Amino acid sequence: xxxxxxxxxxxxxxxxxxxxxxxxxxxxxxxxxxxxxxxxxxxxxxxxxxxxxxxxxxxxxxxxxxxxxxxxxxxxxxxxxxxxxxxxxxxxxxxxxxxxxxxxxxxxxxxxxxxxxxxxxxxxxxxxxxxxxxxxxxxxxxxxxxxxxxxxxxxxxxxxxxxxxxxxxxxxxxxxxxxxxxxxxxxxxxxxxxxxxxxxxxxxxxxxxxxxxxxxxxxxxxxxxxxxxxxxxxxxxxxxxxxxxxxxxxxxxxxxx
Amino acid sequence: xxxxxxxxxxxxxxxxxxxxxxxxxxxxxxxxxxxxxxxxxxxxxxxxxxxxxxxxxxxxxxxxxxxxxxxxxxxxxxxxxxxxxxxxxxxxxxxxxxxxxxxxxxxxxxxxxxxxxxxxxxxxxxxxxxxxxxxxxxxxxxxxxxxxxxxxxxxxxxxxxxxxxxxxxxxxxxxxxxxxxxxxxxxxxxxxxxxxxxxxxxxxxxxxxxxxxxxxxxxxxxxxxxxxxxxxxxxxxxxxxxxxx
Numbered sequence: 001x002x003x004x005x006x007x008x009x010x011x012x013x014x015x016x017x018x019x020x021x022x023x024x025x026x027x028x029x030x031x032x033x034x035x036x037x038x039x040x041x042x043x044x045x046x047x048x049x050x051x052x053x054x055x056x057x058x059x060x061x062x063x064x065x066x067x068x069x070x071x072x073x074x075x076x077x078x079x080x081x082x083x084x085x086x087x088x089x090x091x092x093x094x095x096x097x098x099x100x101x102x103x104x105x106x107x108x109x110x111x112x113x114x115x116x117x118x119x120x121x122x123x124x125x126x127x128x129x130x131x132x133x134x135x136x137x138x139x140x141x142x143x144x145x146x147x148x149x150x151x152x153x154x155x156x157x158x159x160x161x162x163x164x165x166x167x168x169x170x171x172x173x174x175x176x177x178x179x180x181x182x183x184x185x186x187x188x189x190x191x192x193x194x195x196x197x198x199x200x201x202x203x204x205x206x207x208x209x210x211x212x213x214x215x216x217x218x219x220x221x222x223x224x225x226x227x228x229x230x231x232x233x234x235x236x237x238x239x240x241x242x243x244x245x246x247x248x249x250x251x252x253x254x255x256x257x
Numbered sequence: 258x259x260x261x262x263x264x265x266x267x268x269x270x271x272x273x274x275x276x277x278x279x280x281x282x283x284x285x286x287x288x289x290x291x292x293x294x295x296x297x298x299x300x301x302x303x304x305x306x307x308x309x310x311x312x313x314x315x316x317x318x319x320x321x322x323x324x325x326x327x328x329x330x331x332x333x334x335x336x337x338x339x340x341x342x343x344x345x346x347x348x349x350x351x352x353x354x355x356x357x358x359x360x361x362x363x364x365x366x367x368x369x370x371x372x373x374x375x376x377x378x379x380x381x382x383x384x385x386x387x388x389x390x391x392x393x394x395x396x397x398x399x400x401x402x403x404x405x406x407x408x409x410x411x412x413x414x415x416x417x418x419x420x421x422x423x424x425x426x427x428x429x430x431x432x433x434x435x436x437x438x439x440x441x442x443x444x445x446x447x448x449x450x451x452x453x454x455x456x457x458x459x460x461x462x463x464x465x466x467x468x469x470x471x472x473x474x475x476x477x478x479x480x481x482x483x484x485x486x487x488x489x490x491x492x493x494x495x496x497x498x499x500x501x502x
Contacts (some may be wrong), residue, residue: 056372059376060375060376061372061375061376065262079496082378087376089372089373089376090370091372093369095368095369095372095373096370096373097370097373098364098368098370099361108377108379109363109377109378109379112377112379112384113378113379114281115350139340161377189378
């Protein structure tokens with residue numbers, strides 16, 4: 001993961017015919033899509049539709065049964081891919097190391113790979129924490145942070161890698177609407193500032209339509225549609241429409257005498 | 258346990274291959290060493306003192322009655338050095354440290370911290386397993402040397418103060434020196450080194466193999482301790498046979 005060819009440029013991502021089963025149960029049923037460099041691509045779908053499994057394939061934590069994933073045209077299975085391109089995943093839970101401080105969490109990539117001297121790491125950590133609005137939290141431990149702050153620390157940890165592709169797994173889950181907006185703004189700011197390619201997996205409709213250049217809707221391991229937010233809104237499919245417009249239906253209570 | 262034996266050996270082999278990186282991980286090794294040594298010292302002290310004491314108490318009166326008072330020091334000395342200190346301390350450390358290793362790594366697995374390491378191109382074997390294995394491989398033999406000495410002391414105090422035995426302190430240690438040689442202590446220390454590797458690799462493997470939530474972590478902790486103890490007892494026999502030749 002050293003010496004990037006171009007520090008601040010996103011990569012393209014192609015997913016072709018991706019299939020995966022666990023214990024005979026198909027989770028991904030032939031996924032195909034393409035993400036352009038610098039694009040914010042959102043994958044939406046109900047819980048259990050295969051979104052998180054798809055993300056794990058994209059970062060190399062799972063191997064597909066069939067199909068391929070290409071970064072700038074190169075298969076993610078090739079051993080050099082990790083040293084050639086910088087990919088980062090912001091986990092749904094944040095996945096911060098509870099035994100480390102916030103500063104140690106954010107600087108872990110640099111310190112473990114010995115990419116910078118300690119003073120430089122401290123400076124970078126402070127800078128990235130400031131970028132996500134958490135200046136001065138280096139010495140806190142993850143247990144002292146709120147859910148939203150944990151997610152922002154996880155984003156700061158991903159930023160230290162100077163990623164060319166950043167994957168977000170349900171970045172606004174468990175957050176209040178105000179914190180969710182802050183996270184959405186962070187995603188947009190990053191894309192504008194470093195032109196990173198962003199792939200967001202979420203079932204948060206507000207986030208998806210607020211940040212996405214394009215949206216894919218996934219259900220039962222298949223992509224139902226891909227398009228701009230307006231195209232997806234207009235897509236005439238009962239499943240897509242029911243997912244996009246699902247709301248409470250409160251029956252008027254009958255007055256009992 | 259036996260279905261995972263291949264995975265355990267593979268993890269051990271991978272950790273051995275990463276040994277050249279141990280110096281880079283020296284701070285983590287020292288942290289683990291302090292955790293294992295410092296946290297266990299008092300328990301080791303109490304346990305080994307009373308083990309030495311009870312052996313003296315069990316064997317002393319019988320041997321003195323038969324005119325074999327000079328054998329008491331040797332029996333306490335040999336049994337502590339070659340068998341009881343290494344095995345009992347290994348069982349203690351399996352319960353005290355092996356469980357902690359499995360719980361910590363298991364919770365990291367369950368809460369995706371190990372996945373996060375992989376996404377940062379950090380090898381969990383180098384980052385988590387290597388420092389723990391190196392630390393326990395040094396700490397347990399040192400604790401065993403300490404346990405042997407404290408066990409002898411426990412035996413000496415009992416033989417002097419118990420009216421049915423009444424062997425003077427100096428005579429006990431003189432008899433002990435006549436029978437126990439450095440090789441006996443070295444045997445015990447070598448055994449404890451092997452037991453340390455078993456505890457470390459079994460507990461780390463169990464942690465890395467954790468699935469599910471808190472219940473899965475609990476299951477891993479139990480399996481780590483039970484499997485470690487079973488392997489310690491089996492290997493104790495094998496090593497004793499080998500070292501006797």
